[in-house]
Amino acid sequence: MPNPRLLLCALLPALIAFSATSAAAPEPTDESAKPLSVQQILDASPASDWRAPDPDNTLYMDLDAGRVVIELAPQFAPEHVANIRTLAKEGFWDGLSIYRSQDNFVVQFGDPTGDEATRKSLGGAKAHLPAEFERVDPALNFHALPDTDGWAPQVGFVDGFAAARDPATGTTWMAHCYGALGTGRDMAADSSNGAELYVVTGQSPRQLDRNITLVGRVIQGMPLLSVIRRGPEPMGMYDDPGQRTPIKAIRLASEVPAAERIQLELLRTDSATFDAVTEARRNRRDDWYKVPAGHIDLCNVPLPSRAPTVKP
Amino acid sequence: MPNPRLLLCALLPALIAFSATSAAAPEPTDESAKPLSVQQILDASPASDWRAPDPDNTLYMDLDAGRVVIELAPQFAPEHVANIRTLAKEGFWDGLSIYRSQDNFVVQFGDPTGDEATRKSLGGAKAHLPAEFERVDPALNFHALPDTDGWAPQVGFVDGFAAARDPATGTTWMAHCYGALGTGRDMAADSSNGAELYVVTGQSPRQLDRNITLVGRVIQGMPLLSVIRRGPEPMGMYDDPGQRTPIKAIRLASEVPAAERIQLELLRTDSATFDAVTEARRNRRDDWYKVPAGHIDLCNVPLPSRAPTVKP
Numbered sequence: 001m002p003n004p005r006l007l008l009c010a011l012l013p014a015l016i017a018f019s020a021t022s023a024a025a026p027e028p029t030d031e032s033a034k035p036l037s038v039q040q041i042l043d044a045s046p047a048s049d050w051r052a053p054d055p056d057n058t059l060y061m062d063l064d065a066g067r068v069v070i071e072l073a074p075q076f077a078p079e080h081v082a083n084i085r086t087l088a089k090e091g092f093w094d095g096l097s098i099y100r101s102q103d104n105f106v107v108q109f110g111d112p113t114g115d116e117a118t119r120k121s122l123g124g125a126k127a128h129l130p131a132e133f134e135r136v137d138p139a140l141n142f143h144a145l146p147d148t149d150g151w152a153p154q155v156g157f158v159d160g161f162a163a164a165r166d167p168a169t170g171t172t173w174m175a176h177c178y179g180a181l182g183t184g185r186d187m188a189a190d191s192s193n194g195a196e197l198y199v200v201t202g203q204s205p206r207q208l209d210r211n212i213t214l215v216g217r218v219i220q221g222m223p224l225l226s227v228i229r230r231g232p233e234p235m236g237m238y239d240d241p242g243q244r245t246p247i248k249a250i251r252l253a254s255e256v257p258a259a260e261r262i263q264l265e266l267l268r269t270d271s272a273t274f275d276a277v278t279e280a281r282r283n284r285r286d287d288w289y290k291v292p293a294g295h296i297d298l299c300n301v302p303l304p305s306r307a308p309t310v311k312p
Numbered sequence: 313m314p315n316p317r318l319l320l321c322a323l324l325p326a327l328i329a330f331s332a333t334s335a336a337a338p339e340p341t342d343e344s345a346k347p348l349s350v351q352q353i354l355d356a357s358p359a360s361d362w363r364a365p366d367p368d369n370t371l372y373m374d375l376d377a378g379r380v381v382i383e384l385a386p387q388f389a390p391e392h393v394a395n396i397r398t399l400a401k402e403g404f405w406d407g408l409s410i411y412r413s414q415d416n417f418v419v420q421f422g423d424p425t426g427d428e429a430t431r432k433s434l435g436g437a438k439a440h441l442p443a444e445f446e447r448v449d450p451a452l453n454f455h456a457l458p459d460t461d462g463w464a465p466q467v468g469f470v471d472g473f474a475a476a477r478d479p480a481t482g483t484t485w486m487a488h489c490y491g492a493l494g495t496g497r498d499m500a501a502d503s504s505n506g507a508e509l510y511v512v513t514g515q516s517p518r519q520l521d522r523n524i525t526l527v528g529r530v531i532q533g534m535p536l537l538s539v540i541r542r543g544p545e546p547m548g549m550y551d552d553p554g555q556r557t558p559i560k561a562i563r564l565a566s567e568v569p570a571a572e573r574i575q576l577e578l579l580r581t582d583s584a585t586f587d588a589v590t591e592a593r594r595n596r597r598d599d600w601y602k603v604p605a606g607h608i609d610l611c612n613v614p615l616p617s618r619a620p621t622v623k624p
Contacts, residue, residue, distance in 0.1 A: 223542040
């Protein structure tokens, strides 16, 4: 009988190994020729392949269960991000809640009050913003994947954010992958202002791409959001306020004392290390895998993070 | 300021509308030409487009939080399904647990005991089975999607199960979509026996396709599995048995008194209604969507179910 601990390990992504050889190459036969594991690739990476997120574009969402860390994407949604920064500085979300959790889709938070007269004031933030569904900006640092995608002509990453591009029109947009942060809107394209936010917790709903403004992604703490009990009402809503998840505070990291900030480094998605990690996942070369896929979906690409390495 | 209730509705998949017209067709301009919603399509479906799952191939997994209903796929994994039926009849999983919950990946259950001497006996079930990663069976009722897929030459559905196919080799295999049920294995391809099972709870890990035996899918109750708190140890394991989720029982529906069975009908995936629902999701034509995707991923296709309609 197989050892059940090994049965478990067999499904562990972190154990998946890597080889720079093509899918048609023969398996290595000696120990020295073994493909590097993802961890070995990361361990060998130069410090320059990592970056610390900008505290001015980092949000801390504090729940009773812990802290969710979000990186904002001003390169994609400058007006929404500016508004969100204002809302965070003024404590807009403090004391509000996650009022929706829909299975295999999103959690959503903000002020669920339908009556405008009693809704929480937006304070110094703007009530109306333009839609920021896509960008035409040659300065965007788009790092393309070679992999085909059914949703877009081209996919890749911009500064850590999963994105898609249409070379014919020169437009680039963020993609709805797990952990993406977006802004709820009404029927009009320009009806979002950043006060109502959602995070993708299910199978990538890419049909929303180019239909709604994405503003960032969760870089730490997804397990705090993904396990929130699904709301019993349609769309995963909770009519009973007592079932909602309270938000203690949402703050910009730059507004939090330096000693209380989360120290985190993210692998640069335009680095050789990132390419090597992605290839290790595209063609898995360890002994467990019998058929390497030869492909990776945009939303399956790992985005490694780590605690900062201390220099001696 | 937009009404936040509308902001929420805007993200509701069930409200998405449908049109049989092509992506290039002009938007309808009068009320009568409005595209049908998914619900309207389902409401207009003939009874013959629905089926009741076979109680002999349906599992009830009873947790403290409620019942998870699983449909087995003997057309893909006859030997594993036969073993699982034996294990269920003999109560193998009763009193065992979900001992792993890894964020954006899987939950896994069975007997986590590493020591073979103290592991739960497989009873009348076989300890060794052949790998059942893919099938060469012209009788499989493969209903192809027109949509491109990066993981496989062709994708579609077989009797409600998301699947992929390689016309060049004549092989068909089940796909790792949300809710797929698979069998843990060791390094050897033929080292699974159906006692250790996992359910996909995250972004479709399609790289596992053709590398492990899938045996069915969850047809009701995913929210009971998807919210299980992620295990604190590597791979989402719980070293503390008190943190695991107890399994009260796993039974074949056919072994449960008829009056206690879940009454459920599934939309046939080879029906015209299914094609219409899929098209409604591929090209969303309601007023909220500004850019219909013109594409749907295999793992985003909805698989509707309903309580049986009572005949007058």
